[in-house]
Amino acid sequence: KRIAFLASGRGSNFQAVIDAIAAGTIPGICVGLVTDNPGAYAIERAKSAGIPVTVVDYARFPAKAAYEEALLSAMRACRADLFVLAGYMRILGFGIVREFSGRMMNIHPALLPAFSGLHAQRQAIEYGVKVAGCTVHLVDEGMDTGPIVVQRCVPVLPDDDETTLADRILAEEHEALPLAVKLFCEGRLEADGRRVRVR
């Protein structure tokens, strides 16, 4: 399968998946990284791995509609079977979500449906939950609402702050995302409404 990525920042989840592809764990090839942020460290990671990068710099567009149009063309140009949102920090428009329906995944640092949106780890600390984690889900029109593919949990320890919890969750993200991509590429995911079965 042809796998492409959308990322806005550090790109450690992107790295975890391309490492799993390089190791032969995931039967696929990485065909491109698309980013909205010319300063994203993910760009360096892609370059080191010889992966083509397209920057669609959000700041250079007069309005969201024009940005989304350019983003959609960049995404189409990848001719990907799967698009992975690996720390893409904007909400995608309906047009893009519809076009990639069933073949776009996102990683979120919380056990959805709890703590969607920004600063999920801080939300978990402030709420006082004792268990936190991460979720890989298919992308639908809502924010962090699509059918769940993989979840991993971690304890929240008494002395945790946002950073220590985020680090513990991140280690699980780096396993959950490659696993979800692997299952997709092996054709083992079967969506039945909200429920995704692994065959």
Ligand code: GRF
């Ligand atoms: C991760 O915590 C991911 O769950 C969230 O944004 C962060 C991205 O980290 N969506 P990285 O860019 O993959 O290192």
